[in-house]
Structures are given as C-alpha cells and as structure tokens.
Amino acid sequence: MKAAELVDLERGRVHMDVYTDADVFHQEMRKIFYHTWVFVAHESELAFPGDYVTTYIGLVPVIVSRDDDGGLNVMVNRCAHRGTTVCQREKGNANFFRCEYHGWVYDNQGTLTGVSLRRGYSEGELEHTAIGLQRLPRVASYRGLVFASFNSEVQSLEDFLGLARRYIDDWADQAPDGQLAVQAGGRYQFEYDGNWKLQTENNTEGYHPDFLHQQAVRVQVYNSERSRAAAGKEARARAPRIATMNSLGKDLGNGHNLVETPQVSLILKRRYPPEYLEELATAHGVDRVDRVIGPPWRLNIFPNLALGGSNIRVVQPFAPDHTRVRQYYVDLPTAPDAVRALRREQEQSFYGQAGYGGPDDVEMFERMQEGFRSADADILSPWLLFNREVTGEKVGPDGELVADSTSEISQRSVYRGWHHYLSAGDAS
Ligand code: FES
Ligand code: FE
DSSP states (O other): OOGGGGEETTTTEEETHHHHOHHHHHHHIIIIITTSOEEEEEGGGGOSTTEEEEEEETTEEEEEEEOTTSOEEEEESSOTTTOOOSOOSSEEEOSEEEOTTTOOEEETTSOEEEOTTGGGSOTTSOOTTTSSSOBOSEEEEETTEEEEESOTTOOOHHHHHGGGHHHHHHHHTSSTTOOOEEEEEEEEEEEESSOHHHHHHHHTOOSSHHHHTHHHHHHHHHHHHHHHHHTTOOOOOSOOOGGGTTOEEEEEETTEEEEEOTHHHHHHHHHSOHHHHHHHHHHHOGGGHHHHSSOSEEEEETTTEEEETTEEEEEEEEETTEEEEEEEEEEOTTSOHHHHHHHHHHHHHHSSTTOSSHHHHHHHHHHHHHHHHTOOTTTSOOEEEOOTTTTOOEEOTTSOEEEETTSSHHHHHHHHHHHHHHTTTTTO
C-alpha cells in the first residue's frame, strides 16, 4: 500500500500502519519534516546576540542562533569533520561552538573558523567557507514564532500558515504591550513509547476531556467551590461538560486546526483584574478582548507545534514508536502579578509530571501504541475511526471547515494535511 492510501479521507478512517511502519516514518521525515516549514524557536528565547537554542527538525539536530548582526540562523548541529554534535546544551549564549572530538571551531553563523593541528592538511584540503555547519536555506518568523525549512523552494511562511495567522495574531496579542516570554518559567519535557501523531491528534481533540480528564474537572470544581464557600457564596450546580459548551473544532487547511471554547473568555474575564481587561481593550480594541484573552482555543500548526493560552507544545518524533514533547510556559512579563499568578497556577496544576490532567493523555498514547503492536491485518481490522460528524462539516466564513469540538474534525484535518504531503510524488 502506498502511504497516501493509508488514510481514507472520505470515510474518516486511518490505517494503523501510519503509527508503526518504519517506511512510513521515513517518508514522513522526507516529505513533511524536511520539505515544509517546521517550528524551531520563539524569538523571546533569542533576545540577545549570541543567544541560541538547540532542537530537532525531524531527526536532524539543529542550532538556532541570534548572531551579532541580529540575524537568525538555523544550522545543522553536526561537525563538518566527522559528524559529532557541536552543541549539547538546550539553550545558552555563545559566539562560538567548539566540537569536543578534535577541536574544530565554528562561529554562531556556522562558519568554520578554526581547525586544530592544521599542519596536517595540505593547501586546498580545507575550504573554510565550504565546510561549515550546514545552514538551512529558509528561516522566517511570524509574530515571534520562528520556523525553518530544508526546502529552498518552500512556499512563503505566510501562505503556509494561511488561515491560522489570525489565531496566531490573537495569541501574540494576549499581552497588552505584545511582550511574551517563552521559557521564562521553564518547560516540561516527557517522552513516550508511541507515535508522534498521537500527540498531534490529541492537541486539539475536544471529544476526550469529559471522559479522560473527569478527575481533573472534579478537582477544579472542588477548588472553586471551596473558594466560593470561603467567600460566603452559594454552591453551584454540577461540573461543566465540554460537550454542552458549544465549543467548535475547525480545519484551517494545510493540516492546521483548532478547538475553540468561547466560554474560556467569560471565565477569565471574571477572574482577571479589571485593569488588565481595560489595558487589553485600549491596546487592541474592545471587540478583540474576547479573542485575545486566554486565548480561548488551542491551535495546531502542522506538523510539530501547538499553541495554547499559556504554553506552546513542540512534538518531536524519534522513531515510529518513540516521541519527545517539550511544553514551554509562556509568561506575560509586563501583565499584572495577579494575571501571571493565575496563568502559572493553571499551567502547573494541569500539566507536567505532577499535573492532574496532562499525564492522562500520555498514558493513552502508550496504550494506543500497545493496541497497534497487536495489529495483524489478517485477523484484525487495521482501520481506526475518525468519522464523528464526517458528514456534518460546514464551510465557515473564511473557507475553514467547522463542526462541533466533539466531532473529530481537527483530527481529520491532521490527516488531510498528512495525506497532502505524503501523496506528493506518488503519481510518478
Ligand atoms: Fe568534530 Fe572531529 S568530529 S572535530
Ligand atoms: Fe487531554
């Protein structure tokens, strides 16, 4: 079966091989991760000359650096001599990277500036300009989000982001003065024995929270009832359910999608101090406050980024059945302390190894991969179902597809994007 045939878009079915097959994984690296734009950093992590972070594009380790001229560079973290990674740290500030194996040195634009025991090379055997750290040909940023591509012919970043741009605008405008600080409060990292797309699907899935996270919801309700009782207020009715919140799922094209819960704006407007709401209204207009506060959605930028109100999540595939996820807290350094404290509390309580919600999802990923391991097409159906409301999708005002958040529209969006990339070149 060709990879593109593993996704049945019309019926909303996905073949289990997309999670387990080594050749499919290899094609994903080539046709998605080394072909289109991949998120690598937020500009707040690279505020000063010399700042750098290390990450991966697919399986390739890369360094993202701010050079002395203020430019952004993305280069392969692999020594031109014999391939050793030249930087082991996750972030830092450096003008040079020195490979520890034989001591070759590169500047923070990737140029080879020093070779140890140089006398061992004859004239012309070393061309410094030609054998530095390999630089990626395309680097661009949108509202502080930095992306890179190995493909010099890739479409513009604006076109790639398409309809997702207005949501990124909301996300970037959640601070009245536009200041966001990614990593300022640290980050969570976890690895799981499962495919990378399990996290990508889950990022914007509105079907599971009422069930998988019911304990988390109970804790939240318990805490809020205690605060109400302490303030002398009456107890309220039962816990809210996503299924009855009129929240939406949207397919924004190119594999990008979101789940949107407008009630989040109402809740935050009650909890945040009025002066903060006024600042947002002054900066962005009264009409946009509901959109930027929170913001009230979670957005997937295919293939490796998810944005939420107080975090960004980066999915990093290592093997068909092994994935690393890094989730960075997003601070608003100039917002009132009360707003910052609430955001931190929300982030810490739900996510992370000790959170009361995030680990539930990771457990599901490993259980799913266990289910896929036992797949044998001769005795079991290899197809998984993504067909909730597959016939109920409507076209929204901007051309996006819209359905209820408990439908699987956002997950179908992931596989529409996936299919688009994986089917490239199949006809030849
Ligand atoms: Fe880097 Fe030899 S592998 S200097
Ligand atoms: Fe979840």
